[in-house]
Amino acid sequence: MADSANAPKPSSSVKLVLLGEAAVGKSSLVLRFVNNDFQENKEPTIGAAFLTQKCNLPTRTIKFEIWDTAGQERFASLAPMYYRNAQAALVVYDLTKPTSLVKAKHWVAELQRQASPGIVIALVGNKLDLTNDGAGSGAAESGDDSGDARKITTEEAKTYAEEEGLLFFETSAKTGYNVTEVFTAIANAIPETSLKSARGPGASHAAGRTEEQRVNLNGPRDPNAKEGCAC
Amino acid sequence: MDEIAKEYDVIVLGTGLTECILSGVLSVKGKKVLHIDRNDHYGGEAASVNLEALFKKYGNYAKGTEPWKQYGRVNDWNIDLVPKFLMSSGELTNILVSTDVTRYLEFKQVAGSYVQQGSGSRATVAKVPSDAAEALRSPLMGIFEKRRMKNFIEWVGSFDRKDSATHKGLDINNCTMKEVYDKFGLEATTKDFIGHAMALYHDDSYLEAKGGAPEAIERIRLYGNSVARYGKSPYIYPLYGLGELPQGFARLSAIYGGTYMLNTNVDELIYEGGKAVGIKATMTGIEPEMKFETRAKMILGDPSYFPGKVKVTGHVLRAICILKHPLASTNDSDSCQLIIPQSQVGRKNDIYIACVSAAHNVCPKGYWIAIVSTIAETSANHHLELAPGLERLGRIEEQFMGSPIPLYEPLEDGTNDNIFISKSYDASSHFESTTDNVRDIYRRCAAEELVVEGLREGIQVAEE
Ligand SMILES: Cc1cc2nc3c(=O)[nH]c(=O)nc-3n(C[C@H](O)[C@H](O)[C@H](O)COP(=O)(O)OP(=O)(O)OC[C@H]3O[C@@H](n4cnc5c(N)ncnc54)[C@H](O)[C@@H]3O)c2cc1C
Ligand SMILES: Nc1nc2c(ncn2[C@@H]2O[C@H](COP(=O)(O)OP(=O)(O)OP(=O)(O)O)[C@@H](O)[C@H]2O)c(=O)[nH]1
Ligand SMILES: [Mg+2]
Numbered sequence: 077m078a079d080s081a082n083a084p085k086p087s088s089s090v091k092l093v094l095l096g097e098a099a100v101g102k103s104s105l106v107l108r109f110v111n112n113d114f115q116e117n118k119e120p121t122i123g124a125a126f127l128t129q130k131c132n133l134p135t136r137t138i139k140f141e142i143w144d145t146a147g148q149e150r151f152a153s154l155a156p157m158y159y160r161n162a163q164a165a166l167v168v169y170d171l172t173k174p175t176s177l178v179k180a181k182h183w184v185a186e187l188q189r190q191a192s193p194g195i196v197i198a199l200v201g202n203k204l205d206l207t208n209d210g211a212g213s214g215a216a217e218s219g220d221d222s223g224d225a226r227k228i229t230t231e232e233a234k235t236y237a238e239e240e241g242l243l244f245f246e247t248s249a250k251t252g253y254n255v256t257e258v259f260t261a262i263a264n265a266i267p268e269t270s271l272k273s274a275r276g277p278g279a280s281h282a283a284g285r286t287e288e289q290r291v292n293l294n295g296p297r298d299p300n301a302k303e304g305c306a307c
Numbered sequence: 308m309d310e311i312a313k314e315y316d317v318i319v320l321g322t323g324l325t326e327c328i329l330s331g332v333l334s335v336k337g338k339k340v341l342h343i344d345r346n347d348h349y350g351g352e353a354a355s356v357n358l359e360a361l362f363k364k365y366g367n368y369a370k371g372t373e374p375w376k377q378y379g380r381v382n383d384w385n386i387d388l389v390p391k392f393l394m395s396s397g398e399l400t401n402i403l404v405s406t407d408v409t410r411y412l413e414f415k416q417v418a419g420s421y422v423q424q425g426s427g428s429r430a431t432v433a434k435v436p437s438d439a440a441e442a443l444r445s446p447l448m449g450i451f452e453k454r455r456m457k458n459f460i461e462w463v464g465s466f467d468r469k470d471s472a473t474h475k476g477l478d479i480n481n482c483t484m485k486e487v488y489d490k491f492g493l494e495a496t497t498k499d500f501i502g503h504a505m506a507l508y509h510d511d512s513y514l515e516a517k518g519g520a521p522e523a524i525e526r527i528r529l530y531g532n533s534v535a536r537y538g539k540s541p542y543i544y545p546l547y548g549l550g551e552l553p554q555g556f557a558r559l560s561a562i563y564g565g566t567y568m569l570n571t572n573v574d575e576l577i578y579e580g581g582k583a584v585g586i587k588a589t590m591t592g593i594e595p596e597m598k599f600e601t602r603a604k605m606i607l608g609d610p611s612y613f614p615g616k617v618k619v620t621g622h623v624l625r626a627i628c629i630l631k632h633p634l635a636s637t638n639d640s641d642s643c644q645l646i647i648p649q650s651q652v653g654r655k656n657d658i659y660i661a662c663v664s665a666a667h668n669v670c671p672k673g674y675w676i677a678i679v680s681t682i683a684e685t686s687a688n689h690h691l692e693l694a695p696g697l698e699r700l701g702r703i704e705e706q707f708m709g710s711p712i713p714l715y716e717p718l719e720d721g722t723n724d725n726i727f728i729s730k731s732y733d734a735s736s737h738f739e740s741t742t743d744n745v746r747d748i749y750r751r752c753a754a755e756e757l758v759v760e761g762l763r764e765g766i767q768v769a770e771e
Binding site: 146147148150151152153155156157158160290291293294 | 348349395400403404409411413414415416537543547551554555557558561562564566567568569570571590592593
């Protein structure tokens with residue numbers, strides 16, 4: 077990124093929503109991506125409301141605004157605000173837990189029915205470190221020497237993803253394996269046409285509309301407070 | 308399905324704006340909140356609905372027909388059930404900023420604030436002048452009156468309650484607003500638009516209220532400051548409709564651990580020794596339905612969840628109208644508020660028109676949504692009561708008007724039974740009374756004043 081200083085690349089905001097069954101590792105994936113950190117016994121998500129992280133591509137910079145569900149999906153009470161104008165969705169399952177793929181398929185169907193037509197969806201099988209073929213650190217570390225906790229084959233999920241036109245990755249939030257790759261692939265898949273300049277909180281709400289009369293309530297109080305954590 | 312805890316600090320019933328702000332604030336303060344709504348959507352009475360849902364709610368179409376289909380995609384419509392605007396320097400804006408809920412919402416200015424003078428064919432509609440310069444240009448006043456109005460506006464700007472030198476020789480804490488107006492020699496029609504379109508009183512009782520002048524002056528200032536903030540009008544409005552507001556505060560609550568359950572009926576309130584201590588409820592929309600019981604130290608909610616504990620204080624008349632053009636005499640505004648002060652049309656209560664359009668993502672391009680409302684003064688002829696407002700709309704494509712909407716208030720303040728009930732959303736055109744209600748309920752249930760400034764500072768949110 078040596079040359080980025082001389083010629084600033086175009087930068088765009090992309091709203092990305094997380095979906096998936098409880099405890100599949102949604103928040104952990106984001107924590108890994110944004111802070112390169114992992115917590116072993118993470119509390120169920122309270123928090124992680126709204127994180128931002130930049131992704132530098134050769135020709136442009138994508139600023140992800142990452143929305144976690146804040147637990148509102150648990151009793152099927154997600155607000156339309158959550159998925160409104162989402163340009164990307166990360167649908168996560170736990171590849172050691174078959175029900176989580178069922179739930180993931182449900183979310184994919186829901187997205188295809190309700191979300192903006194151009195939305196980029198990535199299906200992510202997480203916790204690869206608990207399997208034999210997993211991500212360097214391997215299943216041994218999980219203390220299970222018979223090996224493999226995997227319940228969902230790569231083939232099964234991959235076939236489904238291809239049928240539905242989804243990006244597909246197997247990841248480990250724990251080791252970090254493939255995590256950045258997921259976000260980079262999403263960034264690359266966002267069509268140029270649905271992008272516009274970044275401009276602060278909620279930017280992606282506005283794809284394609286005029287800026288006229290839009291007001292910034294935070295005004296001079298705290299411009300861009302708590303924002304931005306450069307790669 | 309996750310477990311519902313055996314006990315919460317607070318159970319909140321109904322996801323209207325008042326309830327959602329309270330949930331959000333209480334969650335940020337560390338309370339464990341369970342928030343329930345019987346509907347399948349957020350917002351309760353204050354929701355924004357799509358056009359199909361609106362037709363179905365009012366039932367004004369022939370069975371077997373689908374009239375909404377001629378108006379584009381139903382989901383492009385977000386029609387407010389309760390029309391209001393935010394004052395850009397008002398308390399709701401303040402709460403939104405302090406809680407960072409602004410991160411989930413986007414606002415646009417409302418393009419204009421208008422007032423009607425006279426009635427019928429002699430009605431004039433003009434912009435409400437908000438500063439001295441506009442007063443001098445306004446068609447609402449004659450040449451001498453413009454000067455008086457300019458003096459008045461300038462005085463309001465420099466007024467300081469604590470500095471008697473700015474009181475114009477009036478005993479400001481005890482005099483009436485009428486006496487203040489008279490000091491400036493303002494005419495009746497000018498008082499009318501100041502009192503109703505700037506101070507936003509719904510009737511004229513404020514004129515004669517002893518000691519009421521400082522409040523009236525404060526309200527005029529709020530109007531002026533709100534205009535000054537962004538320029539065109541004192542009002543702002545969220546993209547996708549007012550229904551976004553409760554959703555934003557619900558998200559805030561959820562981020563701080565609040566649990567949300569839509570589609571859930573409250574079957575029974577559980578009492579011990581005269582105090583509410585919990586609920587029995589059923590979550591529907593799932594197979595099988597889920598019955599549960601849980602306890603709480605207190606229960607908050609909107610009047611619809613406590614039919615025996617509220618009284619009716621009045622009725623609002625409201626007509627939601629779909630137009631294919633902007634309101635006449637509003638400079639083709641994409642949005643505006645038009646106030647018809649009561650005395651101009653021989654009423655006791657003002658008529659409000661709130662108009663929004665595709666510029667706010669509440670309908671497809673080429674449409675405007677105008678909502679006419681007032682407080683009912685008769686027990687019949689409700690169309691006639693709204694007529695002066697409906698006349699301003701020109702051709703109406705669709706009109707949705709149901710029976711008068713009752714306004715409820717709680718019978719008790721909640722200290723006896725641990726049940727704290729909000730008021731219905733009133734006929735006012737903005738949210739100042741809603742935030743007053745939030746503060747009042749908070750004071751009663753938390754036994755302290757609500758201070759929103761710095762609410763989230765020093766409180767760690769996971770990973771933010
Ligand atoms: C992209 C997207 C767009 C959406 N758009 C809208 C929208 O415009 N308007 C809107 O109102 N909603 C919208 N939603 C929310 C959506 O319609 C559902 O409310 C939510 O996804 C729950 O799904 P469902 O009820 O279809 O689940 P189902 O397919 O009925 O069930 C899936 C699973 O969830 C469980 N479940 C389902 N409902 C409940 C319940 N009420 N309580 C407990 N468990 C339950 C079932 O038991 C099952 O295990 C959207 C969701 C997404 C992802
Ligand atoms: N071994 C392993 N554990 C993981 C991985 N990702 C997450 N976890 C663990 O799985 C648990 C749940 O992770 P979260 O990130 O909280 O999952 P979530 O999907 O955000 O959960 P909710 O917010 O409750 O819906 C935590 O204990 C994590 O430490 C992973 O890749 N490998
Ligand atoms: Mg989580």
